[in-house]
Amino acid sequence: MTIVSGIVGCVTDERLQDDGYVAYGVTVDLVILTIRAEQLCVLLVRRGLAPFAGALALPGGFVRLDETLVEAARRELAEETGLLLPEPPPQGSAWPGVHLEQLAAYGAIDRDPRARILTIAFLALAPDLPEPRSGTDAAAAEFVPVAALTGLGGLGGLAFDHAEILADGLERARAKLEYTALATAFCPAEFTVAELRRVYEIVWGAPLDARNFHRKVTGTPGFLEPVGHSTARDGGRPAALYRRGAAEILHPAMRRARAAGP
Amino acid sequence: MTIVSGIVGCVTDERLQDDGYVAYGVTVDLVILTIRAEQLCVLLVRRGLAPFAGALALPGGFVRLDETLVEAARRELAEETGLLLPEPPPQGSAWPGVHLEQLAAYGAIDRDPRARILTIAFLALAPDLPEPRSGTDAAAAEFVPVAALTGLGGLGGLAFDHAEILADGLERARAKLEYTALATAFCPAEFTVAELRRVYEIVWGAPLDARNFHRKVTGTPGFLEPVGHSTARDGGRPAALYRRGAAEILHPAMRRARAAGP
DNA sequence: GCCCCTTATCGTCATTTCGACGAGATCAAC
DNA sequence: GTTGATCTCGTCGAAATGACGATAAGGGGC
Known part of the structure; x- marks a missing residue:
């Protein structure tokens, strides 16, 4: 049992010995x-x-x-x-x-x-x-x-x-x-609803319905703040750009697919 | 800077010095x-x-x-x-x-x-x-x-x-x-729905509707397992006794009162 | 320009869940 | 038996969800 010589720990209080300090x-x-x-x-x-x-x-x-x-x-x-x-x-x-x-x-x-x-x-x-x-x-x-x-x-x-x-x-x-607005941390400063949905799909590994997802995120106050417009990054109709809102938690929560649904 | 004499730490690998070990x-x-x-x-x-x-x-x-x-x-x-x-x-x-x-x-x-x-x-x-x-x-x-x-x-x-x-x-x-069956950890092995509700009310510091709470906990599969019957610990009609079930998480979650509801 | 394809956004509808509450059931105490 | 308490089951409207149809708005090929 040896103490490494280069140790930098600073312990000056002898009372620590009594407490079982290691x-x-x-x-x-x-x-x-x-x-x-x-x-x-x-x-x-x-x-x-x-x-x-x-x-x-x-x-x-x-x-x-x-x-x-x-x-x-x-x-x-x-x-x-x-x-x-x-x-x-x-x-x-x-x-x-x-x-x-x-x-x-x-x-x-x-x-x-x-x-x-x-x-x-x-x-x-x-x-x-x-x-x-x-x-x-x-x-x-x-x-x-x-x-x-x-x-x-x-x-x-x-x-x-x-x-x-x-x-x-x-x-x-x-x-x-599921219950926070954390997904925006994966997105750049400005992003579209579809890009945010891709984050959920990739992290959860399951597809989400685009229509219901759009309704959910745009309908939750404080989640997204609209900005201007975007070029069609994906070839289709241009999508509105958003910035992350002030809300930190989601109520009610987003739900990932259950394993065995009733 | 002194090393306490009673130290018991066991560091035998000198490579640790190079990593900035303290x-x-x-x-x-x-x-x-x-x-x-x-x-x-x-x-x-x-x-x-x-x-x-x-x-x-x-x-x-x-x-x-x-x-x-x-x-x-x-x-x-x-x-x-x-x-x-x-x-x-x-x-x-x-x-x-x-x-x-x-x-x-x-x-x-x-x-x-x-x-x-x-x-x-x-x-x-x-x-x-x-x-x-x-x-x-x-x-x-x-x-x-x-x-x-x-x-x-x-x-x-x-x-x-x-x-x-x-x-x-x-x-x-x-x-x-909110989202787990953890409240049963505050209860003895067998408990009534009202006792479980008191746990929520005490921890959250807010009253809950007894009828809705009863519907929620008895309607969530795996949360509670019925046993027999109980004496009226509180003077009213006797309540059924339950034991904690196998479910660990609650879906959907129980919800505490929001601060400022829309 | 026009058709076609892709994606975005809005709406509809049945089902589930929630919150608020009414009402009966069942005990103890008097 | 009456009162008073609590448990337990039901009802009703509001809200959220899941499934999916329908429309809007771009690009590319011709």
């Missing part, structure tokens, strides 16, 4: 979702260092002593995607265009073979981003279609417990589309 | 809610040690190296309430009668004046429990009506950032009553 490493890991080429994609890095060298993993890194968890997540997001987010708003979850929220903490004993390391996972939703630039500790970062991972029967092949984290992040995103 | 203290804190005497109550301890000696705080403690986060939360729950929970089921969130789930991680830099300490908060919902026994590090533990705390304008007076954690836990509990 030291942990703490990281943040990010589930960064976006939609590219009609597919839900997650940003993954190929690890250059052991453990799991060569395997795909969620981007992340250690939390510094002078930053909070959200700040660490924001820094990692910037490092991996080049996205420079403005100062965090009071509630820490509503940047224009990009959504960032805490997902959960993961603390299985052997989740990292090196030491007892805890990770706080964050979920980020973003519109189509420029090609990610290689981060410092990541050999390469790329957006991978989620379908290409789940096809192998349960997200196998990811480093650490990142398969579980990714599964939780996907479920959180899918669930939140 | 050591944190990690605790779990519990928001344990129950209903006593028609009031929503939270278990609080009065701290005997500095910092915040004498102040009220959520029960919690450091996570040991040989236990996961959920196990630490389960141990603290047992220490503070005397509740001995059976082995955790696969999903870790459905003990008979008691509900335990992770709430969030809190990592503000100065949340603990002694050192950089991270806490993972858990939310526990339980039926009326026996008087809590004094834990090891807690001078005294007692159930405090939530209304008595919020009356002072925002949960003031709790140690650390426990006011924020408690507020998040309350909001989580209130929200989850």
Whole structure:
């Protein structure tokens, strides 16, 4: 049992000893979702260092002593995607265009073979981003279609417990589309109703009726704000452009298709 | 900058130095809610040690190296309430009668004046429990009506950032009553529809129509399973007894009164 | 210009759910 | 038996949903 010499932890209060204080490493890991080429994609890095060298993993890194968890997540997001987010708003979850929220903490004993390391996972939703630039500790970062991972029967092949984290992040995103206006985080500043509907269809993996969807989103006050007009991006009749409204939650909720309907 | 001598952390991999590894203290804190005497109550301890000696705080403690986060939360729950929970089921969130789930991680830099300490908060919902026994590090533990705390304008007076954690836990509990069958966690094994309705009314702080509530819960398949009959616990016509059903989520959701309805 | 194809938007209609409430059922207490 | 409480079943209109028809408004080929 040795303490690594480069440790930076600062513990000056001897009373901590009495409480059973032990030291942990703490990281943040990010589930960064976006939609590219009609597919839900997650940003993954190929690890250059052991453990799991060569395997795909969620981007992340250690939390510094002078930053909070959200700040660490924001820094990692910037490092991996080049996205420079403005100062965090009071509630820490509503940047224009990009959504960032805490997902959960993961603390299985052997989740990292090196030491007892805890990770706080964050979920980020973003519109189509420029090609990610290689981060410092990541050999390469790329957006991978989620379908290409789940096809192998349960997200196998990811480093650490990142398969579980990714599964939780996907479920959180899918669930939140139901009762929040979060789907707009996948869209650019101005978008059409059809583009928003494609977001739902891609994330949920099920088709939605265009007429009922249009009625729902335009009929919910505060969800969408009309702007001007759009060129026919898809060849048909031009569609009205909207900007995301002030509403954060949807009442009543949008409903995805039930598994076994009565 | 000194390292506390009693540290137990085990870090043997020198590669960690290159990644910016720093050591944190990690605790779990519990928001344990129950209903006593028609009031929503939270278990609080009065701290005997500095910092915040004498102040009220959520029960919690450091996570040991040989236990996961959920196990630490389960141990603290047992220490503070005397509740001995059976082995955790696969999903870790459905003990008979008691509900335990992770709430969030809190990592503000100065949340603990002694050192950089991270806490993972858990939310526990339980039926009326026996008087809590004094834990090891807690001078005294007692159930405090939530209304008595919020009356002072925002949960003031709790140690650390426990006011924020408690507020998040309350909001989580209130929200989850809407779309899950979680309210039964506040009830004993067998209960009447009216007792379940009282749970909703107490947690949400608003009255519900008894007829519509009855139609809703008995009409949702899998929510309740009938048993036999009950004595009139409340003086009126005897009510049928139910046991919690297999359904975990409610579709459509129960709805609490909106703030400003259209 | 004109037909055809594509997509957007509006409307219709039966079904389900919700909120508000009436009314009978069944106990204890007096 | 009457009163008073609570449980439980029903009714009715408003709102939301799901399925789908119908029209509006562009582009492309000829």
